[in-house]
Amino acid sequence: MGTIAEKILSAHAGKEVKQGDIIVSPVDFMMSQDGTTPLTIRAFKGMQGTKFKDPSSYAIVIDHNAPSPMESVSNLHREMRTFAEQFGARLFDVGEGVCHVIVPEQGYALPGSVIIGADSHTCTYGALNAFATGVGSTDLAAALISGKTWFKVPSTIKLQYDGKLPTGVYSKDIALRMTGKLTSNGATYKALEIVGEAIDALSVDARMTISNLAVETGAKVGLMRCDDKVIEYLRTRARRAFKGVDPDPGAKYESVLKEDVSKLSPQIACPPDVDNVLPIEKLEGKEVDQVFIGTCTNGRLEDLRIAASILDGKQVAKGVRLIVSPASKEVLLSAMECGAIQKLVKAGASVTTPSCGPCVGTCNGIPSDEEVVLSTANRNFRGRMGNSRSSIYLSSPATAAYSAIKGFIADPREVL
Amino acid sequence: MKQLAGKARKFGDNINTDYIIAGKYKFKSTDMNDMARHLMEDVRPGFIDEIEKGDFIVAGHNFGMGSSREQAPLVIKAAGISAVIAKDFARIFYRNCINVGLPVIECDTDSIDEGNEIRVDLEKGIVHNVTKGSKIKATPLPPVMVKILNDGGLAEHFKKHGEFKLE
Ligand code: SF4
Numbered sequence: 001m002g003t004i005a006e007k008i009l010s011a012h013a014g015k016e017v018k019q020g021d022i023i024v025s026p027v028d029f030m031m032s033q034d035g036t037t038p039l040t041i042r043a044f045k046g047m048q049g050t051k052f053k054d055p056s057s058y059a060i061v062i063d064h065n066a067p068s069p070m071e072s073v074s075n076l077h078r079e080m081r082t083f084a085e086q087f088g089a090r091l092f093d094v095g096e097g098v099c100h101v102i103v104p105e106q107g108y109a110l111p112g113s114v115i116i117g118a119d120s121h122t123c124t125y126g127a128l129n130a131f132a133t134g135v136g137s138t139d140l141a142a143a144l145i146s147g148k149t150w151f152k153v154p155s156t157i158k159l160q161y162d163g164k165l166p167t168g169v170y171s172k173d174i175a176l177r178m179t180g181k182l183t184s185n186g187a188t189y190k191a192l193e194i195v196g197e198a199i200d201a202l203s204v205d206a207r208m209t210i211s212n213l214a215v216e217t218g219a220k221v222g223l224m225r226c227d228d229k230v231i232e233y234l235r236t237r238a239r240r241a242f243k244g245v246d247p248d249p250g251a252k253y254e255s256v257l258k259e260d261v262s263k264l265s266p267q268i269a270c271p272p273d274v275d276n277v278l279p280i281e282k283l284e285g286k287e288v289d290q291v292f293i294g295t296c297t298n299g300r301l302e303d304l305r306i307a308a309s310i311l312d313g314k315q316v317a318k319g320v321r322l323i324v325s326p327a328s329k330e331v332l333l334s335a336m337e338c339g340a341i342q343k344l345v346k347a348g349a350s351v352t353t354p355s356c357g358p359c360v361g362t363c364n365g366i367p368s369d370e371e372v373v374l375s376t377a378n379r380n381f382r383g384r385m386g387n388s389r390s391s392i393y394l395s396s397p398a399t400a401a402y403s404a405i406k407g408f409i410a411d412p413r414e415v416l
Numbered sequence: 417m418k419q420l421a422g423k424a425r426k427f428g429d430n431i432n433t434d435y436i437i438a439g440k441y442k443f444k445s446t447d448m449n450d451m452a453r454h455l456m457e458d459v460r461p462g463f464i465d466e467i468e469k470g471d472f473i474v475a476g477h478n479f480g481m482g483s484s485r486e487q488a489p490l491v492i493k494a495a496g497i498s499a500v501i502a503k504d505f506a507r508i509f510y511r512n513c514i515n516v517g518l519p520v521i522e523c524d525t526d527s528i529d530e531g532n533e534i535r536v537d538l539e540k541g542i543v544h545n546v547t548k549g550s551k552i553k554a555t556p557l558p559p560v561m562v563k564i565l566n567d568g569g570l571a572e573h574f575k576k577h578g579e580f581k582l583e
Contacts, residue, residue, distance in 0.1 A: 022558070022559075022560050022582065024580045024582060034443065035439070035442055035443050035485060036484065036485065036486070038446045039446060039486050039487065039490075042446060043486075043570075043571055046571040046575075047570075047571045047574040047575055048574075048575055064439075064443055065443045070444070072444045072445055073443055073444060076443070076444075076445075076446070117484075118484055118486075119483075119484055120482065120483050120484040120508055122484075134484040134508050135484060135508060135511070136484050136485075136486040136508060136511065136512035136515060136516075137486045138486060138512070138515040138516060138569070138570045138571060139511065139512075139515060139570065141571075142570055142574055142580070145574065145578075145579075146574075146579045146580060148579070148580055149580075150560060150580055150582055152558070152560075184430055184478060184481055185430075185477060185478035185481065185504070185506070188478065188504070188506060188507055189507050218478065218481065218506060218507060220507060273430060360439035360440075361438065361439045361440045362439060362440060362443055366440075379434070379482065381432050381434045381435065381482065382434075382435070382458055382459070383434055383435070383438050383440075383458040384434050384439070386438075386439070386440045388438075388457075388458035
């Protein structure tokens with residue numbers, strides 16, 4: 001009798017476990033990126049690590065600061081390449097894309113698996129029914145050596161979304177609504193189980209946007225069920241056989257929150273916190289200087305297609321910069337094939353290398369003092385994009401694209 | 417474990433890892449002393465010059481929310497802060513602190529004001545506010561974490577055992 005989290009962890013611990021238990025679990029896949037790998041290397045060496053338990057279950061991604069804008073970063077990147085080469089890890093180098101988009105695309109994130117990543121948004125793979133969570137570099141190094149990590153089995157909050165999303169309202173709006181409702185520590189140490197007909201109706205891409213924001217409520221994981229769409233998504237990608245894990249009918253939840261999304265408006269998270277969420281009606285007309293479409297939250301093909309369809313034949317407002325970072329090489333290639341990139345560039349977008357882009361303030365679009373940014377990312381903390389005197393609002397790609405045309409926060413339902 | 421002593425440096429709720437150390441610095445180097453100069457820069461400019469070795473960061477709810485960057489606890493340690501005392505912590509940050517050997521203390525911090533003289537007995541889980549002459553009881557650390565902390569962090573734990581020995 002268990003929740004998805006309890007059942008996945010029971011299968012890994014080799015015994016029935018329940019919330020509150022401390023377990024040591026085998027880890028099926030691990031990942032670190034260029035912000036966390038240098039410290040992982042230090043920790044690995046500090047632990048006197050000599051080899052990985054299973055090199056094929058680890059990938060390193062250079063995405064946060066890519067291509068490198070300065071020599072100190074280049075040197076860290078080189079250290080990572082050497083480390084990958086020496087111990088046999090898979091390396092996704094500059095231009096391959098954002099870690100949380102690559103891992104599912106490459107078939108590493110599988111239903112029923114346990115995954116840890118040295119990046120907090122590792123919870124994204126919950127949309128693929130994986131118990132996936134962010135850890136620090138030292139935890140990752142310990143798992144590289146032993147193939148294991150320890151967990152406290154979390155209690156679960158069930159979020160049930162019923163109804164049908166209105167036109168112009170997307171999974172990002174559900175995700176922002178979720179963080180607004182739960183608040184930034186409402187689910188600390190807990191698992192989210194995100195279900196309901198509104199979730200079933202979403203594509204796997206769109207579902208990942210919601211699981212991505214699970215950590216913004218403090219949650220450990222943002223789990224969804226494995227259905228036919230997930231199986232289809234993985235058909236050509238999965239690196240090994242897998243089996244989805246459903247919750248038992250008698251599973252015990254800490255709480256169950258139900259919401260009907262059929263009247264949901266586009267949502268905006270206002271600075272400086274992700275749970276500071278308002279419906280768009282309260283913010284329409286707020287002028288913007290830079291619009292950013294990309295990141296592990298909303299830089300997938302579906303997102304770029306929606307933005308391109310809104311910007312098609314239009315121009316970005318005078319004085320507004322539109323930056324688009326396709327979240328992976330696969331996304332960029334597909335977006336070129338379907339013509340989305342052409343439409344975006346013609347409308348005035350500046351398209352970057354597939355990478356984190358300006359999401360975390362390293363390169364490719366740091367705002368100036370007093371500027372207002374509308375972004376499709378997952379965090380709007382002060383200084384997040386590299387300048388603490390700018391302010392960041394978060395929205396869906398549709399709201400971002402339409403606002404870029406208008407020059408102020410504008411409701412995409414007007415044109416959809 | 418020895419007693420910790422210093423002044424309280426007070427912060428509010430939801431201090432996130434970007435405030436502790438901004439992303440723009442964390443990717444440049446692995447030199448924590450260098451990065452420590454930017455500790456809390458965006459929310460309290462000049463913080464590093466205000467503090468003395470041994471001081472405590474004292475905060476409200478959800479300290480350390482956000483990124484998994486281990487630079488956050490490492491930079492706090494490098495700055496000479498002896499422990500973080502907060503009402504509660506974000507999950508990844510809390511775990512990272514234990515792993516790198518930075519003590520974290522969960523207790524009601526409302527009665528602690530900026531500049532108060534604080535002493536902490538980690539073993540007994542007691543926070544003494546010397547200025548006010550009061551004592552606050554802290555929530556005990558989970559036993560697994562005590563094990564890791566007692567070994568001096570996870571790296572030392574692994575050096576000693578070569579694997580997880582938590583039971
Ligand atoms: S896109 Fe942003 S949130 Fe996602 S992994 Fe990169 S820096 Fe982190």
